[in-house]
Amino acid sequence: MSRFLSPITDVFKSVRLTVVLLLFLAGTSVLGTLIPQNKHAADYIQTFGEPLYRLFHILDLTDMYSAWWFVLLILLLTTNMLVCTVSRFRTTRRMAFGKGFKGFSSLPVQASAAFERAPETLEAPLQEALKKRFATRRKLVTATGCAFEAEKGRWTRIGADVVHAGILTLLAGALLGMLFGYDGFVNVPEGDTVSAITLRNTNEKKPLDFSVRCNNFSLSHYDSGSVKEYRSSLTILEDGNEVLTQEIIVNQPLSYKGLTFYQSSYGSMGARDFTFAFTEKASGKVIKKPLDIGESVSFAPGRTFTFDRYKSNHAFKGRAVGEAVIGTLTDQESSREVVLLSRFSNYDKMRKGEWVLSIAGHEHAYYTGLQVTRDPGVGLVYTGFLLMITGCFVAFFMGHKKIRVEVTPTPEGSIVTVSGAAPKNKVWVKRYAEQLLEGMGRER
Amino acid sequence: MTSSLLISIATFVYGLSALLYFCAWIFKTEKLDLPATGLAATGLGINTAGFLLRWSESYAIGIGRIPLSNLYESLVFYGLAIAALYLILERLMKIRIAGGFALTFSFLALAYASLSPNVGSQIRPLMPALKSNWLTAHVMTCFVGYAAFTLSFALSLLFLFRSGKEDSDGSAFDIDETSHQMILLGFLFLSIGIITGAVWANSAWGRYWGWDPKETWSLITWFIYASLIHVRLVRGWNGKKTAILSLVGFAAVMFTYFGVNLLPGLHSYGA
Numbered sequence A: 001m002s003r004f005l006s007p008i009t010d011v012f013k014s015v016r017l018t019v020v021l022l023l024f025l026a027g028t029s030v031l032g033t034l035i036p037q038n039k040h041a042a043d044y045i046q047t048f049g050e051p052l053y054r055l056f057h058i059l060d061l062t063d064m065y066s067a068w069w070f071v072l073l074i075l076l077l078t079t080n081m082l083v084c085t086v087s088r089f090r091t092t093r094r095m096a097f098g099k100g101f102k103g104f105s106s107l108p109v110q111a112s113a114a115f116e117r118a119p120e121t122l123e124a125p126l127q128e129a130l131k132k133r134f135a136t137r138r139k140l141v142t143a144t145g146c147a148f149e150a151e152k153g154r155w156t157r158i159g160a161d162v163v164h165a166g167i168l169t170l171l172a173g174a175l176l177g178m179l180f181g182y183d184g185f186v187n188v189p190e191g192d193t194v195s196a197i198t199l200r201n202t203n204e205k206k207p208l209d210f211s212v213r214c215n216n217f218s219l220s221h222y223d224s225g226s227v228k229e230y231r232s233s234l235t236i237l238e239d240g241n242e243v244l245t246q247e248i249i250v251n252q253p254l255s256y257k258g259l260t261f262y263q264s265s266y267g268s269m270g271a272r273d274f275t276f277a278f279t280e281k282a283s284g285k286v287i288k289k290p291l292d293i294g295e296s297v298s299f300a301p302g303r304t305f306t307f308d309r310y311k312s313n314h315a316f317k318g319r320a321v322g323e324a325v326i327g328t329l330t331d332q333e334s335s336r337e338v339v340l341l342s343r344f345s346n347y348d349k350m351r352k353g354e355w356v357l358s359i360a361g362h363e364h365a366y367y368t369g370l371q372v373t374r375d376p377g378v379g380l381v382y383t384g385f386l387l388m389i390t391g392c393f394v395a396f397f398m399g400h401k402k403i404r405v406e407v408t409p410t411p412e413g414s415i416v417t418v419s420g421a422a423p424k425n426k427v428w429v430k431r432y433a434e435q436l437l438e439g440m441g442r443e444r
Numbered sequence B: 001m002t003s004s005l006l007i008s009i010a011t012f013v014y015g016l017s018a019l020l021y022f023c024a025w026i027f028k029t030e031k032l033d034l035p036a037t038g039l040a041a042t043g044l045g046i047n048t049a050g051f052l053l054r055w056s057e058s059y060a061i062g063i064g065r066i067p068l069s070n071l072y073e074s075l076v077f078y079g080l081a082i083a084a085l086y087l088i089l090e091r092l093m094k095i096r097i098a099g100g101f102a103l104t105f106s107f108l109a110l111a112y113a114s115l116s117p118n119v120g121s122q123i124r125p126l127m128p129a130l131k132s133n134w135l136t137a138h139v140m141t142c143f144v145g146y147a148a149f150t151l152s153f154a155l156s157l158l159f160l161f162r163s164g165k166e167d168s169d170g171s172a173f174d175i176d177e178t179s180h181q182m183i184l185l186g187f188l189f190l191s192i193g194i195i196t197g198a199v200w201a202n203s204a205w206g207r208y209w210g211w212d213p214k215e216t217w218s219l220i221t222w223f224i225y226a227s228l229i230h231v232r233l234v235r236g237w238n239g240k241k242t243a244i245l246s247l248v249g250f251a252a253v254m255f256t257y258f259g260v261n262l263l264p265g266l267h268s269y270g271a
């Protein structure tokens, strides 16, 4: 069985495949940024022309990152990583955690020096120096004298595997999110409670097993007028009982039972809490009265004002003039319609009445626009992130270091030879070998 | 004294320093070494002061945020990161011949920030989505990564230039190895940059990845450098072959930084 499979596993064991796949992914991703993704057919035809659009369509280039062949590339890469890691697993484990001091007798020589002292007097300073850097050391008697071996960071051999495991974890998390997650939105007017959201892909309603109330929405601005912050106060209700109240802003969502609510937009539901000002032209006297839609108020003997309607955008001679209140002014027996504009408080002067009416102030009622997502894969994805960063650091900057120092007696004293290897830091070995000899008092 | 004045001065100092490094290299005079390094360090000091002053200016006008959120500010930080990383490298590895290239990049970054009419230097308030510590971490790590890739690019160019008169002084090995170390550093920081960006996007929009052009290009860059790292560490490529790959990787970095703005997408505020 394994004989038939081995050509296949051989392909998947090769780093050549890894590199080809990585460069293929890079190349195709470039295409995906040159061709805008997920637009309407008409947009493509206008930009690229009909024949090219056909080609894009056949090759799935207009929704490339979820095209079957792109997913296949990622799957191949995953298999490549898995096969590679698994097939090396024993070796890696032995190298990283098995018995130490392997291959020390064949380490390349880095430096050597002759000393006028006898080998025995060199031993103590040598041991001392090695101890500073290396936790694992041993002394050997050799045919020609003795040798000291030291190593550290053997476990860092798993660095690359940690990176690969991180990438696999991340991909698993992404898959989990794609299979079991969803993405929707809901608009909640201030004071209202909702218990269903609309899914973004299908526009289907999805009921929640709890409800969400928007207590309040507010906007704040910078002096320049641009928006500084959107803020909603939300309460989660279970069977009508409040279980959680939290304010959310962009970047600080609310999470409950695996769902996360993000502040994503807002909108106006009209105005409320109106106050009107009534100014008597002759005396300049001003009276202010609060008034709700449909109510009337008497502001002077024999004169009443009725608040009939609110319009969020009134048209005056074909021009949009913004928010307006339409009301009825009753003066003794006669009554007439008046229009008050919130942006132009002098507008009512044009009526040339004895009293000038205006909107003194009002509040806005908003709805908050919430993005609602459920992604059970995020935990795995973030775990993958951590593994990748840790693994990269270990693999790149914490390599395995081996040093062997041979001390051979000679008629004049002794010869010390330092050999060693540090595959991740070739500059270091040479420098360390020189330092070691100098530390022992080598004449320069 | 305003921050933009400081940045203009730093531009000039970087330019001068680059010139001295090149002179020292071409005329092989060690006399110029100390002034070149001194000027580079001075430029870095002024650049940093300009960065900090801009930060405090934003507080003075009531906005109060770290200056890392538009093209001008990112260029200022990019120039700073290159100069700082180069000076550290000079201390550790004694590779002075990269100095001229490195400081030319710092000079170009700052000059582009100050002079180009496309780059607004006004301090603008942040839109709500940009107010996040993840964003700060994202921009900083990305640009440290870009700076490391820039140095690797400079070293790879040098390597290719000098590959004719190979190894007479053993420096070819050092250049190649140092370039590789910079790629490893850059790759680590680019990875952290992409990851912090993903975490930020998730906290603002509820998705950690959306294939917008800037995201995608940073991933393309990541793929290219990952290939380079694999052929080097596993298949033992080095020297000319990896130097050429490093040039390709850097082209992707530059496109991620500047080119993406020519494409439609989300990141248009940033860089």
Ligand code: HEM
Pocket: A013, A014, A015, A018, A022, A077, A078, A080, A081, A084, A085, A088, A157, A160, A163, A164, A167, A391, A392, A395, B226, B229, B230, B233, B234
């Ligand atoms: C993007 C997806 C990746 C894939 C598919 C992948 C795949 C592979 C494969 C198949 C090998 C060969 C193992 C062998 O020859 O025994 C390998 C080795 C290696 N990979 Fe990756 N890799 C990926 C990403 C990374 C990343 C991001 C790093 C960065 C740290 C990395 C670091 C390494 C190292 C250092 C080795 C050499 C291991 C050794 O020689 O001990 N890999 N990778």
